[in-house]
Amino acid sequence: MLKKYEFILKNLDCANCANKIQNKIAENQEFQNVVVNFNTLRLTYEAETENKVKIVQIVKSLEPEVEVMETRSKNQEQDNKTAFQIIRLVLGIGMAGIGFLAGLETQLANSLLLVSYFILLYRTIGNAVKLFKTSKSINENFLVTLSCLGAYFIGEHMEGLMVIILYEIGKILEDKAVNKTRKSISDLMDIKPEYANLKTDSGTQQVAPETVKIGDIVIVKQGEKIPLDGMVMKGEANLDTSSLTGESALAKVSIGEEVLSGSINVQGMLEVRVTEKYEDSTVNKILELVQNATDKKAKTETFVNKASKIYTPLVILVAIFVAISLPFLGGISYTESIYRALIFLVVSCPCAIAISVPLSYFSGIGKASKRGILIKGSDYLDSLKDIQEIVFDKTGTLTKGKFEVTKIKVYDEKFTQDQVLELAQLGESFSNHPIAKSILTFNQTKVDSTKVKDYEEIAGKGVRYKWENQTILVGNADFVQTNEKIDGTAIFIKVDKELVGVICLQDTIKEGTREAFQVIHAQGIQTRMFTGDNKQVAEKIAKELEITEVQSEMLPTDKYQEMEKLLKNRKNSGKIAFVGDGINDAPVLAISDIGISMGGVGSQSAIEASDVVIMTDNIHRIIDGIQISKKTSRIIKQNLIFAIGIKILVLILSTFGISNMWQAIFADVGVTLLTILNTLRILKSEKREKI
Ligand code: ADP
Ligand code: MG
Numbered sequence: 209m210l211k212k213y214e215f216i217l218k219n220l221d222c223a224n225c226a227n228k229i230q231n232k233i234a235e236n237q238e239f240q241n242v243v244v245n246f247n248t249l250r251l252t253y254e255a256e257t258e259n260k261v262k263i264v265q266i267v268k269s270l271e272p273e274v275e276v277m278e279t280r281s282k283n284q285e286q287d288n289k290t291a292f293q294i295i296r297l298v299l300g301i302g303m304a305g306i307g308f309l310a311g312l313e314t315q316l317a318n319s320l321l322l323v324s325y326f327i328l329l330y331r332t333i334g335n336a337v338k339l340f341k342t343s344k345s346i347n348e349n350f351l352v353t354l355s356c357l358g359a360y361f362i363g364e365h366m367e368g369l370m371v372i373i374l375y376e377i378g379k380i381l382e383d384k385a386v387n388k389t390r391k392s393i394s395d396l397m398d399i400k401p402e403y404a405n406l407k408t409d410s411g412t413q414q415v416a417p418e419t420v421k422i423g424d425i426v427i428v429k430q431g432e433k434i435p436l437d438g439m440v441m442k443g444e445a446n447l448d449t450s451s452l453t454g455e456s457a458l459a460k461v462s463i464g465e466e467v468l469s470g471s472i473n474v475q476g477m478l479e480v481r482v483t484e485k486y487e488d489s490t491v492n493k494i495l496e497l498v499q500n501a502t503d504k505k506a507k508t509e510t511f512v513n514k515a516s517k518i519y520t521p522l523v524i525l526v527a528i529f530v531a532i533s534l535p536f537l538g539g540i541s542y543t544e545s546i547y548r549a550l551i552f553l554v555v556s557c558p559c560a561i562a563i564s565v566p567l568s569y570f571s572g573i574g575k576a577s578k579r580g581i582l583i584k585g586s587d588y589l590d591s592l593k594d595i596q597e598i599v600f601d602k603t604g605t606l607t608k609g610k611f612e613v614t615k616i617k618v619y620d621e622k623f624t625q626d627q628v629l630e631l632a633q634l635g636e637s638f639s640n641h642p643i644a645k646s647i648l649t650f651n652q653t654k655v656d657s658t659k660v661k662d663y664e665e666i667a668g669k670g671v672r673y674k675w676e677n678q679t680i681l682v683g684n685a686d687f688v689q690t691n692e693k694i695d696g697t698a699i700f701i702k703v704d705k706e707l708v709g710v711i712c713l714q715d716t717i718k719e720g721t722r723e724a725f726q727v728i729h730a731q732g733i734q735t736r737m738f739t740g741d742n743k744q745v746a747e748k749i750a751k752e753l754e755i756t757e758v759q760s761e762m763l764p765t766d767k768y769q770e771m772e773k774l775l776k777n778r779k780n781s782g783k784i785a786f787v788g789d790g791i792n793d794a795p796v797l798a799i800s801d802i803g804i805s806m807g808g809v810g811s812q813s814a815i816e817a818s819d820v821v822i823m824t825d826n827i828h829r830i831i832d833g834i835q836i837s838k839k840t841s842r843i844i845k846q847n848l849i850f851a852i853g854i855k856i857l858v859l860i861l862s863t864f865g866i867s868n869m870w871q872a873i874f875a876d877v878g879v880t881l882l883t884i885l886n887t888l889r890i891l892k893s894e895k896r897e898k899i
Contacts, residue, residue: 209256210240210254210255210256211254211255211256212252212253212254213252213253213254213255213258214250214251214252215250215251215260215263215276215277215278216249216250216251216276216277216278217229217244217249217250217251217267217274217275217276217277218249218274218275218276218277219271219273219274219275220244220249220271220274225270225271225274226244226245226416227244227415227419228270228271229244229251229266229267229270229271229274230242230243230244230251230415232266232269232270233251233253233263233266233267236262236266238255238256238257238259239253239254239255239259239263240253240254240255241253241254241403241414242414243402243403243414243415243416244416245402245403245416245418251263251276252402260276263276264276289383290380290383290384293376293379293380293383294380296327296328296331296376297328297373297376297377297380299324299327300324300325300327300328300372300373300376301324301373302324303320303321303323303324303327304320304321304324304369306320307319307320307321307324308366321365321369324369325356325360325368325369325372328369328372328373328376329353329356329357329372332349332352332353332356332372332375333349333353335349336349336350336353345517345520346520346521346524347520347558347562348520348557348558348559348562350520351520351523351524351553351554351556351557352371352372352375352553352554352557354524354550354553355368355371355550355551355553355554355869356368356369356371356372358546358549358550358553359371359547359550359869362543362546362547362550363543364547364869367547367868367869367870368869370869370870370873371554371869371873374870374873374874374877375873375876375877377877378876378877378878378880378881381881382563382880382881382884385881385884385885385888386563386567386884388888399433399451399452399470399491399494399495400470400491400492400495401417401433401434401435401436401469401470401491402417402433403415403416403417403435404416404417404420404426404435404436405426405427405428405429405432406420406424406425406426407424407425407426407427407479412427417435417436417469417486417489418486418487420435420436420482420485420486421482421485422482422483422484422485423481423482424481424482425441425479425480425481425482426438426479426480426482427477427478427479427480428445428473428477428478428479428480429473429477430445430473430474430475430476430477431472431473431474432472432473433469433470433471433472433473434447434467434468434469434470434471434472434473434478434480435469435486436469436480436482436483436484436485436486436489437466437467437468437469437482437483437484437488437489437490438466438467438480438481438482438483438484439464439465439466439467439480439481439483440461440462440463440464440465440466440467440478440479440480441463441479441480441481442463442478442479443462443463443476443477443478443479444460444461444462444463444476444478445460445461445473445474445475445476445477445478446458446459446460446461446473446474446475446476447459447460447461447467447471447472447473447474448471448472448474449468449470449471451470451471451472452468452470452471452490452491452494452580452823453580453823453824454578454579454580454581454823454824454829455580455824455826458474459471461478466483467480468489468490468491469484469486469489469490469491469492470490470491470494493815494577494582494823497582497584497815497821507587507590519556519558520556520558523552523553523556524553526552527549527550527552527553528549530545530548530549530552530863531545531546531548531549532545533545534548534549540865544865547869548862548863548865550869551858551862551867551868551869551872552859552862552863554869554872554873554876555855555858555859555862555872555875555876556855556859557876559876559880560847560851560876560879560880560883561847561848561851561852561883563880563883563884564844564847564851564880564883564884564886564887565844565847565848566586567884567887568840568843568844568847568887568890569586569589569590569840569844571840571887571888571890571891572586572589572836572837572839572840572890573586573589574891575836575890575891576589576832576833576836579829579832579833579836580822580823580824580829581820581821581822581823581829581832581833581836582815582820582821582822582823583819583820583833584818584819584820584821585819588802588819588820589836589837589840590837590840590841591783591801591802591837592783592802592820592833592834592836592837592838593834593837593838593841594781594782594783595733595782595783595784595785595801595802595834596733596734596778596780596782596783596784597733597734597735597736597774597778597782597784597785598728598733598734598735598736598784598785598786598787598830599735599736599737599738599771599774599784599785599786599787599796599800600735600736600737600738600755600786600787600788601737601738601739601767601786601787601788601789601793601796602737602738602739602741602745602746602749603642603643603715603739603740603741603789604642604789604791604806604807605787605788605789605806605827606717606718606721606737606749606753606827607715607716607717607718607749608715608716608717608718608825609642609645609646609715609789610642610645610646610715611642611643611646611647611697611713611714611715612646612713612714612715612716613646613647613650613711613712613713614696614712614713614714615711615712616628616629616709616710616711616712617694617709617710617712618708618709619707619708619709619710620703620706620707620708620709622708623708623709625709626653628701628708628709628711629647629650629651629653629711630653630655631675631680631682631701631703631708631709632647632682632699632701632711633647633648633653633655634655634657634660634673634675634680635660635663635671635672635673635680635682636648636671636682637655637657637660638657638660638663638665638671638673639665639671640791641665641791641792642789642791643697643699643713644671646713647699647711647713659675659676660673660674660675661673661674661675662674666683666687667763667764667792668740668762668763668764668792669683669684669686669687669740669763670682670683670684670687670688670699671683678703678704679703679704680701680702680703681700681701681702682699682700682701682702683699683700684698684699684700684740684741684742685698685700685742686761687700688700688701688702688707690707692707692710694710694712695712695744696712696713696714696744696745697712697713697714697715697741697742697745698710698711698712698713698742699711699713715745717749717752717753718825718826718827720826720827720828721753721827722752722753723828724826724827724828724830724831725753725754725755725827726754727828727831728830728831729754731831731834734757735753735755735756735757736755736757736758736759736774737749737750737755737757737758737759737760738759738762738766738767738770738771738786738796739758739759739760739761739762740760740761740762740763740764740767740792741760741761742760742761743760743761745760746758746759746760746761747760764792764793764795764796765795767793767795767796768795768796768799771784771786771796771799771800772799775799775800775801783801783802784800784801784802785800785801785802785803785804785830786800786802786803786804787804787805787806787827787830788803788804788805788806788818789805789806789807790805790806790807790815790817790818793805793817794816794817797817797818797819798817802819802820803817803818803819803820804818804819804820804821804822804830804833805817805818805820805821805822806822806824806825806827807822807823807824807825820833836890839889839890840890843886843887843889843890846886847883847886847887850879850882850883850886851879851880851883854875854879855875855876855879858871858872858875
């Protein structure tokens with residue numbers, strides 16, 4: 209039985225050496241499927257026994273300075289860290305316990321107590337000092353240190369100890385909860401392909417996806433991930449694309465079809481010609497996007513960060529005020545007033561808020577990406593819930609964008625239907641527009657476009673090119689300047705000054721779109737359509753979807769200007785979103801409050817221009833996104849109100865001497881834990897309406 213082994217190659221600093229090591233190890237029969245990944249520094253192989261000695265020997269013979277290290281998975285490292293904290297805690301408590309048993313006033317008890325303070329407190333002190341050194345600011349670590357030492361010096365040894373013990377227990381539980389969240393998010397993101405089976409003259413070779421070039425052929429066996437974007441050259445397979453798109457239905461692919469990296473080959477075998485380098489492949493784009501998403505902070509988050517900078521010093525000032533003034537105002541002793549001031553410091557630790565707000569956004573974005581909704585920043589996640597109006601592009605967004613050619617009409621008898629089609633196909637073979645793709649796939653004749661000269665695409669109108677010294681126009685009525693009235697979408701063909709024919713096309717509304725619009729309307733969100741297609745087609749579709757505001761025959765610049773107007777004339781703070789397929793839409797996507805692109809899988813420009821990328825063609829994902837946004841914001845609000853409420857309550861009680869330090873620290877640690885647990889609810893899946 210072969211087992212999989214894994215090591216980290218430390219100090220590996222050239223991609224070439226990685227290949228050398230990989231090949232040398234692979235020369236040994238006992239090691240199978242050897243992969244050295246230069247980027248992750250990981251060596252993986254399958255073998256009956258680990259035989260590390262031999263591996264080290266081979267590695268050292270090639271690269272003496274490279275170190276073969278055990279890969280302790282992050283989880284294990286985390287477990288070790290937690291174990292260490294627990295040991296520290298038990299040791300500290302033990303010491304203090306012995307001290308108390310030995311009798312409080314003895315020298316021995318006192319020293320034991322001091323040791324235990326040290327064991328328990330040094331990490332917190334260390335953190336406080338580190339933060340102060342790096343950013344000249346103070347935080348909860350400082351507050352805890354201060355209240356703990358303060359309690360010791362006014363003789364409340366037990367109280368001070370309790371503060372730090374509870375604080376440490378809280379930290380351990382907190383770490384656990386935070387890591388749980390991180391893990392469930394990184395599990396979602398576990399889509400990175402580890403290797404590619406590169407086809408070579410002599411068979412196949414396992415290589416890192418990063419080293420595969422465009423045009424290379426890779427083999428994808430059953431159960432493997434597709435390592436890079438490409439086109440199927442041989443074979444058939446059922447692909448599971450759920451980690452990219454959130455759709456659970458399997459997609460069947462066969463020769464000539466595009467496949468995306470990150471999908472899993474559930475059944476079948478494929479030979480794929482690579483069309484994108486790894487860094488430009490879908491899977492890498494998604495990973496980068498999600499990893500960078502939380503870099504951009506939401507307003508709430510920045511506010512909390514700013515507020516906590518002022519907040520902590522302020523709390524200390526108030527505490528000093530309490531300590532000094534209470535003996536005068538309330539007639540209590542200084543020891544008592546200092547004690548109350550220390551409670552102040554404990555309660556006011558902002559950690560519940562500082563942890564739970566960013567964690568909530570992180571969870572929301574992670575959750576959304578699992579559903580095939582990529583959100584480029586916490587701010588956009590936050591804004592989704594405030595959408596009051598959504599403007600939709602038509603072609604490829606509301607409709608399938610796969611036009612069916614219904615008729616080819618010839619105006620000039622010198623041309624046949626086939627010739628008219630060929631002229632259109634010659635021009636469209638250079639365009640990415642859905643109309644172009646549909647015309648090209650009609651009748652599947654191969655056109656020889658080598659003689660096409662001076663090709664030019666006029667966005668929202670059509671294409672123009674030169675062919676055998678003639679100027680050919682392929683585009684809408686406005687573009688070829690004709691008054692011909694044709695039902696449906698019509699693409700005219702003009703040779704020099706003469707209209708020679710027209711191709712009539714029909715597009716259908718995507719499945720589920722009608723239902724999605726009902727839900728959108730029921731939520732009180734207004735809808736509108738912007739399209740470059742003609743009025744008659746636009747109105748027919750709008751009527752079916754119950755969209756009342758329709759603007760048709762628009763050029764991309766018109767769409768931009770109309771969106772500008774909408775944004776300027778809005779009456780409240782509600783957000784206006786634009787949903788498009790990314791073709792011709794980039795400027796509108798960029799200017800609207802939230803630019804949402806649909807069918808983002810594979811389309812580079814869409815991913816770049818928009819704030820939210822819906823990986824599938826399903827409009828219902830927008831509703832899902834709004835729902836996740838609402839839930840995230842609801843949970844953030846709950847956490848803020850709960851944390852602040854409890855703290856204010858304990859502060860008031862402590863000022864009047866009603867609560868003691870134990871209760872205060874309990875309130876702080878407990879609140880933090882509860883807010884984190886509450887945040888975890890964002891990740892939980894919930895039943896949603898099936899559309
Ligand atoms: P939409 O707003 O519906 O997405 P576009 O702005 O992309 O539409 O295009 C508007 C119109 O311009 C299309 O309906 C079509 O008539 C014409 N058009 C755009 N690109 C092309 C093309 N490559 N070939 C032919 N017609 C085109
Ligand atoms: Mg479009």
